[in-house]
Amino acid sequence: MTVNFPGRSGLDRRRFLGGIGTVAGLAALSQVPLEGDALAAPRVRGGEYPFKLGVASGDPTPGGVVLWTRLVPELFSPDGGMPSRPVPVDWQVALDPGMRRVVRRGTVSALPELAHSVHVEVEGLEPGREYHYRFRYRGDVSTVGRTRTAPREHGPLGSLSFAFASCQDWSHGFYSAYRNMAEEDLDLVVHLGDYVYEYGIPADGGLRRTPTPDVLREGPLDLDRWRMQYALYKSDPDLQRVHARFPWLVTWDDHEVQNDYAGANGGATANRVAAYKAWYEHQPVSRRSLPRKDGSLLLYRRSAWGRLAQLDVLDTRQYRTAPPCGWGEAPACEAGNDPTKGSMLGATQERWLLDGLRRSEARWNVIATSVMMARLDHDGPTGDIIWHDAWDGYPASRRAITDTFTSARVRNPVLVAGDWHSTFVNDIKSDFDDPDSRVVATEFVGTSISTNGDGEVYGPYYGPMIKWNPHIKFFDGDRRGYVTCKLDQHRWRTDLRMVPTVSRADARATTFASFVVEDRRPGAVRL
Numbered sequence: 001m002t003v004n005f006p007g008r009s010g011l012d013r014r015r016f017l018g019g020i021g022t023v024a025g026l027a028a029l030s031q032v033p034l035e036g037d038a039l040a041a042p043r044v045r046g047g048e049y050p051f052k053l054g055v056a057s058g059d060p061t062p063g064g065v066v067l068w069t070r071l072v073p074e075l076f077s078p079d080g081g082m083p084s085r086p087v088p089v090d091w092q093v094a095l096d097p098g099m100r101r102v103v104r105r106g107t108v109s110a111l112p113e114l115a116h117s118v119h120v121e122v123e124g125l126e127p128g129r130e131y132h133y134r135f136r137y138r139g140d141v142s143t144v145g146r147t148r149t150a151p152r153e154h155g156p157l158g159s160l161s162f163a164f165a166s167c168q169d170w171s172h173g174f175y176s177a178y179r180n181m182a183e184e185d186l187d188l189v190v191h192l193g194d195y196v197y198e199y200g201i202p203a204d205g206g207l208r209r210t211p212t213p214d215v216l217r218e219g220p221l222d223l224d225r226w227r228m229q230y231a232l233y234k235s236d237p238d239l240q241r242v243h244a245r246f247p248w249l250v251t252w253d254d255h256e257v258q259n260d261y262a263g264a265n266g267g268a269t270a271n272r273v274a275a276y277k278a279w280y281e282h283q284p285v286s287r288r289s290l291p292r293k294d295g296s297l298l299l300y301r302r303s304a305w306g307r308l309a310q311l312d313v314l315d316t317r318q319y320r321t322a323p324p325c326g327w328g329e330a331p332a333c334e335a336g337n338d339p340t341k342g343s344m345l346g347a348t349q350e351r352w353l354l355d356g357l358r359r360s361e362a363r364w365n366v367i368a369t370s371v372m373m374a375r376l377d378h379d380g381p382t383g384d385i386i387w388h389d390a391w392d393g394y395p396a397s398r399r400a401i402t403d404t405f406t407s408a409r410v411r412n413p414v415l416v417a418g419d420w421h422s423t424f425v426n427d428i429k430s431d432f433d434d435p436d437s438r439v440v441a442t443e444f445v446g447t448s449i450s451t452n453g454d455g456e457v458y459g460p461y462y463g464p465m466i467k468w469n470p471h472i473k474f475f476d477g478d479r480r481g482y483v484t485c486k487l488d489q490h491r492w493r494t495d496l497r498m499v500p501t502v503s504r505a506d507a508r509a510t511t512f513a514s515f516v517v518e519d520r521r522p523g524a525v526r527l
Contacts, residue, residue, distance in 0.1 A: 048073030048081055050137050053231060054240035057147035057247045058284030059303065060188070062127035065147050065247055067091060068284035069135045071116040075231040076213050078224040082116045090136040091120050097132045097144055110137075115227050117281040127152040128306075145244040148187055151306030157363060157489040160305045162188040163246075163497075164368070165482040166253065166418025167448030169197045170233050171206030173502025177449045177482050178238040180497065180509035182245055184484060189246045190311075192418035193253025193370040194451065195283075196233050198275075207453050207503055221271055226278035234282060238505065243284075250283050251299060251313050253370035253419055260327070260389045262320045263346075269295070300349050302356055309487065310362035312353055316370045319346025323393035331384045336395045344394035354400065358408040363519065364487055365413045372417045372445050373398060374426035377468045383433075390419070395432075402430055405440040412519060413441040414492060416485070421448040422458045423483075423496055425474035425515055427523050435470060439523045444494050444515075446483040447476070450502045454480075473524060474513060481509060492517040494524065 050071040058066045071089070074081030086109040093104040104124065110116040118135065125131060128151040135142040151158055163181050181189070201216035212232070220226040233239065254261050257275045273295030280289055280297055291297045299315040324342035325333035335341040345353065357365060371390040378385035386392040405413050405428075415428065428441035452458070459477030466475045481498035498512040515524035 050082070050140055051135065051142040053234040053282075054243055055133070055135065055142050055145040056243035056284040057133065057145060058250060059286055059301070060148060060150045060247045061303075062150050062152050062306075064121060064123040064125050065131070065149060066284045066286050067093075067118070067120040067122060067133050067135075067145075067147070069118050069142055070282065071110050071118075071137055072231055075235060076215050076228050078227075079112070080115060080227070080231070082110075082112065084112050086111050087116065087137065089118050091118070091133065093122055093125070093131050093133045095131065097146065099132060099134060099144060103131075115278075115281045119284070119286065121286055125149050128155070128158075143240075143244055147247045150304060151308070153304065153306065155306050157308045158306055159486065159488040160188070160309050161186050161484070161486045162190055163482050163484045164190040164192055164416045164418070164444075164446055165449050166192040166370070166446060167194040167255075167421055167451040168233070168239070169194075169199075169255075169448075169451040170236070171199075171201055171208065172453040173207045173450040173480070174505040174507075175236050175238040175449055176499045176502055176505050176507040177480060177497070177509060178236075178242045179505060180499065181482055182238065182241040186246050186484070187305075189242060189248045190313075190368050190416060191248055191250045192368060192416065192446070193251055194255040194418065194448075195250070195252065195279075196229050197255040197451075198229075198258055201232065220275070220278075223274040223277060226274050227281065230278055230282040248284055249303060249311065249313055249368065250285065251315060251368060251370060252279060252317060254317060254389075257317070261317065262322050262389075263318065265322060300345075300352070304362070307362060308489065309364045309366055310356070310360045311366045311368060312356060313368045314345065314353065314370070315349065316344055319349055320344050320394070323388035325388060325393065327388055329378065329385060329387055332386050332392075332395075336393065337399075339396040339400065342394055342396070344391060344397040350397065350400060354404045357401075357404050357410050357413070360410065363411060363489055364492060365410050367401075367413065367415045369415055369417050371419045372424060372426070372443070373401075373415050374424065374428055374443050374445075374471060375432040375469065376462070376465065376472070378465055380468050383468070399431075402428060402440050406430060406438075412492070412517070413522070414517065415441060415443040416483070417443060417445045418448075420445055420458070421452045422462060422475065422477040423447045423479070423481075423512075424472055425494075425524050425526075427471040427473060429471055432471070439471075441522050442492075442517050442524050444483055444485070444524070446496075447479055447481055447498075449482065450480060452478075452480075454501050454503060474515070474526065476512065479512065481512075490519050493527075 056068040072080035095101040200219045303311045324335040373391040377383040424445035426443040427439040431437040456478045479498040499507040514527040
C-alpha cells in the first residue's frame, strides 16, 4: 500500500506525554474498530486482559520501526494464559494519538513458540517524524504507544536527544528514574543491559515491599521461568511508560544470563539458550535477532541518525573469551596485550566495528557498550590490579579500537556504558599506560536504574581509587538514575539525572552535573 504523507506533524512531544492511554483508560479505545481477523481468535483463559506487559518500539530507521507486544493474560503461568497455537493480532500505525489518521495496518501471528510475542517490522513510513501505534487481540486493545523514525540519510544535520540506562534489579527498588525519564523530551532510549537479573525474587518483593508469588522464589533455570522473570519486570508501570513513549535501542550484559559470564562460560548451555530466547521475546528488535538453531542470536548492529550520528550497539558477552589474565579483581599481565590470547568482541564483531568506524561520515560516532572502556587502576602508581570483567580485562581489544580512532581520524567518538552502578565521565587515552598520551575519545558511564537500592556501596569502594586515575573526570558511586545526551553539529551535552531514593516510585530526578563535548575536541568539560 502506498501512502501520501502530509508535512511534519505539529504535535509537541511534551503535550503528547499526558495523552497516551493506560490500561485503566482502554474502555473508550476498545470501541474503535480495527480491521483484521483478531475478532475470530480464541479467547484467553479466564478472559483476562492480554496486554499486561504494554507495548514498545525499537530500532528506528528513516522508513520504519519495530513494534512489539506480548499476549500474557496470566503473568506467572508457564503458557502466559494463552492457547498453545498461533493467534492473530491486529496492529495499526497512525499520525495522531487518537488513531484516526491510520497510515499502516496489518495482522500478524503471535506464536506459542515465541511466548505469543509480536515483532512487527513496519516499513514505508516518512523519515524524521512521530507516529502512534496500538495492537488488538479479540475485543481487547492495547495502550497507544508513540514512536519516531530516524531522519533521512542525506538531510540536514539536525539534532538528537536520547537517554541511556542500565541495571534495573526489580527487587532493589522502584523505577522512579523511569517515571522521570518519561517526562523528558527524547528521540530515543538506549538500554545497555541488565534489563533483568537471574536471581530469585523475595516473597515481599525486596525494597518494593510488594508480595510476589512462590513460583518466583528460585532464579530462572528454564525458558518458562525466564519468561516469568521478564513478565515481572515488564509489568512495572514506569518501565512500560518509557517503552510506550520512545523507541529503544537495546543490548544486554551479564545478568540476562549469569553474573560475569563470558561467551561459552555463561552457565549451562540449555539455560543460556533459554535466557537468550526469552530476551528476544521481550525486546523490540527485528527478525535478524531471532535465536538460531544453536541458541545464539545476532544482536550487535548499527543505526544512523541522519548525518549527525552513527550509533554502534555492541554485544560484549556472547563472543568474548575468558579474560586472559584471570577473573574479577586481579593483576594485569602481558597476555592481555596479545590479541591472540583473548577478545572482548570476537573477531567478526570487532572487524565489523572497526570497518564501520573507518567508513563513517557522521559528525558524532556513538559506541554503546555494556561495560566501561576506560582504565580503572585499583592499587596506585603501579596500576597492577584491575577489574577484568570490563575492557580492562581485554586491553588488546581496547587498543584496536583506540588505534582506529586515531588512524582513521574518526570524528567525535563517544562511548556510553552501564554495568557499574556508578557514574563516570572519562577521557579515553590512546595509551592508558602512558598518562601523557593524547585523549582520543570521551566516555560516559551511567549508574543503575535501581540496582544496589539506596545503599552506599561503590562510593566507599571505588572512591579512593579515583586519585590514581587522572583520566577519570567525574565519579559518583551511590546514586541511582539515568543519563540524557543532546547533540547537534557543534556540541554534545550530557546531564546526569539522579533520584534521591528508589524506595518510592514518585521520587523526583534532578540534574546532578552536566558536561559538554565540543566538536573535534575529545574530552568532556563540566559546566
